[in-house]
Amino acid sequence: MVLLKVSPWKGVVCFGKRGKLSPCYIGPFKILARVGHVAYMLELPEELKGIHSTFYVLNLKKCVTEGDIVASMDEIQLDDNLHMIEKPVEIVDREVKQLNRSQIPIVKVCWNLKRGPEFTLERKDQIKNKYLHLFTSNNEARKSG
Structure with missing residues (x-):
């Protein structure tokens, strides 16, 4: 095993x-x-x-455990390359990371997982390219208001 x-x-x-x-x-x-x-x-x-x-x-x-212990496949979803499929729920916070001569817009993303929500800081442009639905006008108006 x-x-x-x-x-x-x-x-x-x-x-x-x-x-x-x-x-x-x-x-x-x-x-x-x-x-x-x-x-x-x-x-x-x-x-x-x-x-x-x-x-x-x-x-x-x-695997050094007994055969009756089985990890549940319901907790995670996998694609064909054995990468876990995790999708963001919403943008929680926004900030600008100040470097020496440049500024990088960063967003705090809430990921909805079976084991509970997880928050990560991501670059705004990368998240916007992959998950444009998080940056719709309804979400933008709600975050700025």
Whole structure:
């Protein structure tokens, strides 16, 4: 039995922590076969049927618990690259980071996760490019008023 490494990447560059408390491993999964010298084929559940079942050994971690302890797949959503899917809910605060000769607009973003809300500081331009719906006129009027 092994645990499978997943990436806590949100798709944006974070100034603060980068999903430090996010789960790094999911599983445990049963090893079906060894493929070559450095890869293993795993028995994946139905939720992960779109992901190839062969993984490099560095993406696996030996599971030393009993077989009856199972991490719930309901807590996180994964895409095809094993990145967790996390979407922002709203812009909570805005500020301008002053550097030597430049100013960087920063927003505090609330992410809605199954384990509870998480707040991160992100660059305004990067969030606006990916999640334009957070910067609609209704949200802008509410934040400035």
